[in-house]
Amino acid sequence: MTRKLKKTGLIISLSFLILFLLSATWLLAGGDLLIKNATILTVTGDVIPRGDVLVVNGLIKQIGQNLAAPAGVRIIEANGRYLMPGIIDTHTHIALSGTNEGTDAVTPEVTMAEVVNADDTSIFTALSGGVTMVHTMHGSANVIGGTNVVLKLKWGKPSEQLIVKEAYPTLKFALGENVKQSSGTLLPGRPQRYPATRMGANALIRSELLQARDYMAAWDRYEQLKKSKNPPANLLPPRKDLRLETLADLLRGKLVARCHAYVATEMLEFLNLSREFGFKIGAFEHAWEAYKITNELKAAGVGISVFIDSWAYKMEAAEGIAYNAAYCTKKGLLVSINSDSGERIRRLFNEAGKAVKYGLTRDEALKLITINAAKQLGVDHLVGSIEVGKQADLALFSQHPMSAYTRCEMTIIEGEVYFDREALLKERAAASTKKGDLS
Amino acid sequence: MNKSLKKRQPVFIRPLAPTLLSLVLIASLFFPLSARAGSPEVKPAYALVNCRIFPVAQPVIEKGTIVVRDGLIEAVGPAAKVKIPEDAEIIEASGLTAYPGLISAHTNLFLETKEQAQPPSTPEDYLAAYTQPAEPKELPWLKIIEKLKTKKETVEAYHKTGITTVVVAPSEGIFEGQSVILNLNGDEINSMVLTQPWALHINFTTERRVYPSSPMGTLAFIRQKFYDTQHYNQHLQKYRQSPQLLKRPEYDPFLEALLPYVIDKKTIVFQCNNLEEIKRALKIIKEFQLKAVLTGCNEAWRVSQELKSAAGLPLLVTLDFRPPNSSVYAQEGQAAREKAEKEIYPANASNLAKEKINFSLTSFGLSESNFIKNLRLAIQAGLPADQALRSLTIEPARTLGLEKQLGSLEPGKIANLILTKGELFDEKTKIVKVMVDGTLFSYEEKGQ
Numbered sequence: 028m029t030r031k032l033k034k035t036g037l038i039i040s041l042s043f044l045i046l047f048l049l050s051a052t053w054l055l056a057g058g059d060l061l062i063k064n065a066t067i068l069t070v071t072g073d074v075i076p077r078g079d080v081l082v083v084n085g086l087i088k089q090i091g092q093n094l095a096a097p098a099g100v101r102i103i104e105a106n107g108r109y110l111m112p113g114i115i116d117t118h119t120h121i122a123l124s125g126t127n128e129g130t131d132a133v134t135p136e137v138t139m140a141e142v143v144n145a146d147d148t149s150i151f152t153a154l155s156g157g158v159t160m161v162h163t164m165h166g167s168a169n170v171i172g173g174t175n176v177v178l179k180l181k182w183g184k185p186s187e188q189l190i191v192k193e194a195y196p197t198l199k200f201a202l203g204e205n206v207k208q209s210s211g212t213l214l215p216g217r218p219q220r221y222p223a224t225r226m227g228a229n230a231l232i233r234s235e236l237l238q239a240r241d242y243m244a245a246w247d248r249y250e251q252l253k254k255s256k257n258p259p260a261n262l263l264p265p266r267k268d269l270r271l272e273t274l275a276d277l278l279r280g281k282l283v284a285r286c287h288a289y290v291a292t293e294m295l296e297f298l299n300l301s302r303e304f305g306f307k308i309g310a311f312e313h314a315w316e317a318y319k320i321t322n323e324l325k326a327a328g329v330g331i332s333v334f335i336d337s338w339a340y341k342m343e344a345a346e347g348i349a350y351n352a353a354y355c356t357k358k359g360l361l362v363s364i365n366s367d368s369g370e371r372i373r374r375l376f377n378e379a380g381k382a383v384k385y386g387l388t389r390d391e392a393l394k395l396i397t398i399n400a401a402k403q404l405g406v407d408h409l410v411g412s413i414e415v416g417k418q419a420d421l422a423l424f425s426q427h428p429m430s431a432y433t434r435c436e437m438t439i440i441e442g443e444v445y446f447d448r449e450a451l452l453k454e455r456a457a458a459s460t461k462k463g464d465l466s
Numbered sequence: 467m468n469k470s471l472k473k474r475q476p477v478f479i480r481p482l483a484p485t486l487l488s489l490v491l492i493a494s495l496f497f498p499l500s501a502r503a504g505s506p507e508v509k510p511a512y513a514l515v516n517c518r519i520f521p522v523a524q525p526v527i528e529k530g531t532i533v534v535r536d537g538l539i540e541a542v543g544p545a546a547k548v549k550i551p552e553d554a555e556i557i558e559a560s561g562l563t564a565y566p567g568l569i570s571a572h573t574n575l576f577l578e579t580k581e582q583a584q585p586p587s588t589p590e591d592y593l594a595a596y597t598q599p600a601e602p603k604e605l606p607w608l609k610i611i612e613k614l615k616t617k618k619e620t621v622e623a624y625h626k627t628g629i630t631t632v633v634v635a636p637s638e639g640i641f642e643g644q645s646v647i648l649n650l651n652g653d654e655i656n657s658m659v660l661t662q663p664w665a666l667h668i669n670f671t672t673e674r675r676v677y678p679s680s681p682m683g684t685l686a687f688i689r690q691k692f693y694d695t696q697h698y699n700q701h702l703q704k705y706r707q708s709p710q711l712l713k714r715p716e717y718d719p720f721l722e723a724l725l726p727y728v729i730d731k732k733t734i735v736f737q738c739n740n741l742e743e744i745k746r747a748l749k750i751i752k753e754f755q756l757k758a759v760l761t762g763c764n765e766a767w768r769v770s771q772e773l774k775s776a777a778g779l780p781l782l783v784t785l786d787f788r789p790p791n792s793s794v795y796a797q798e799g800q801a802a803r804e805k806a807e808k809e810i811y812p813a814n815a816s817n818l819a820k821e822k823i824n825f826s827l828t829s830f831g832l833s834e835s836n837f838i839k840n841l842r843l844a845i846q847a848g849l850p851a852d853q854a855l856r857s858l859t860i861e862p863a864r865t866l867g868l869e870k871q872l873g874s875l876e877p878g879k880i881a882n883l884i885l886t887k888g889e890l891f892d893e894k895t896k897i898v899k900v901m902v903d904g905t906l907f908s909y910e911e912k913g914q
Contacts, residue, residue: 128683137682146794173682261712263701267693269686
């Protein structure tokens, strides 16, 4: 009897092991590639003027000269063109079925990871500009929006395979004009949503976080009573409140705040809140006046995710300067350039390139859309540079990606080619000869 | 009243028979028995003879007889084997084919369609529209049967497509309310009812100006309501056990309406208008261990693997082939959209059939003529005709928990059947007679 049991146990554990191995290989199953004779912009190391990159199972296996491709592995001849890590956009709203839950000013219960739309053609637009990863976010209509999600732009794959689970879980906050205007002060007679001012926004965040503290305390009390020797007969768990659960996770350090803010004062207010409640800030979004408070931001260890030079498009951006990204970088802040758009996303390399005019070197500018972005999303151990062991998310450019004359020729995620300009042009030429055929 | 007694309490039928007979006689004074199009005839027993029979559960009978009595099928079989009762009226059906009545497990039949609100045009209208707070539409307690206004013309139009049984579901809000299953046997609603209520219907809609107004908000809202129902139930149970120990929970009509579905696991139907909504529904069903059915599902083939691993989850697949706005087919221009509507979406059902995923087909979102047209398109796209028939008969009967009463031509089942000239899904086929609950409707055209 026992022997039989043991045997079944063995079989069960063996089959689990096999299942595990199968699923593990499935997880690793990326593509195999050899890219030859590229100018390799490693970002974290030196530029390799003429080198090869070998990719096995979606990971960078080897970087060097005259590498040989294992049998059957596709070879991409770069002919001296520029190979860089896939571009990472730290702030966008593509590939989602919704942007704002704008009916309420506080909606941390909503989860963008649940509304990923892998059919959004913006994904392909982004790939055509060398972008491989995005931090796609709740909008800025609410003081507290929802939790955001980091995606790899694996065009054609089902939505759940796009989600990058290793990235920081982040929660969107927003301050300033967008929140105020979403509260509907412009239409006379329209019911006003609280808050309609900056101090209102600040007060609302405070009161929500205080509620979250009470909520945590209520659950702690309940758990303690439940564990006690004689739990009271009328003991009931507190109501599970998804709104407060998310805020409690922020206070527990399981979530990182990403705060949309333009002016220096509101950023300083938010830093105070984070100190008071002990939560982490991942980055300030847009942060046009960050240059005024670099010391404070540096002391708090908070980075910024910004546009390069589209300042003054609204009142709160009036004191924005095109030197913001470059200046803050020189002051030691972690800076990334974002698109916030399904169109600008395809020329994010141009946006970063402009930073060269405002005082950065090409290498420094390149970091704004690669390793810095990866650090802000908590994935710099996986992507953001060309290093052995990292995931093979790569983009091939005709000229230096920080040059105004460059264009993206190929975009690769985990060793699989998702955008190939030459192949597409051939396809298009073939399609145009067959009139009326759409495929 | 008599009719419903007849169905539910057969024991009392005999003493009532003379009364019924006299009622029929009196009625016949007012309604001459000549078979006008659509005029119902009610007889104690019928024998349909010499017809080809598709019983669905058994092989096809080339020349057979169906005996119907008191709204139920008494006998089905080859002509030689079925004895025709003396009192039965014989209906000569040579050249006709008999099928079980079709079931559309999701319709909005008899529901008053609201006029589409015009977008505000003048500044005054605009202000007026935005100064009134929108009404929340969440009515989980709504029983749609109370809103239905039956129409003879609608019943006849459905009969002509072969549909004799429908689920009528509510169509507004996220928690839309509770549906009813009707047998289209006339125009008196109470005598039509098969199951009331059948299921709670949930839609991931966002067309509103109150919370929630986004897909992610809708998901959070649904989850929060389910958690609240669990908590409410916990409190109620504890209170019922020992009312002296804790205060009663405050009565909550919303959560009360959800209790049978979230706690007692009555059927919840999720409206899934694209592949992501199917995935979202699957996740929630698993999280809360619900007894569920998915409806809509016109992108079901794109999630066939997920649906396979959720084995046993019934699908109600609409024959509406318009690609959802979120799909890649809708984003790449009019030509791509039309191509998808004509070629890709019609293959949904046949793709599911290839993957051996069970499903029912529905007429949801379609006019009667488009239902038939699209059914033929689905068959052209590779759905075997016999499977099409099953997905409109025995499959939905199972999903609706009515497999003992409906879905095939077998003794003891409800006499819902259709008689056609030609095979059911052929282009030129006409439905000439329909029987629902044993009531006969004739749709022969004049001069035939």
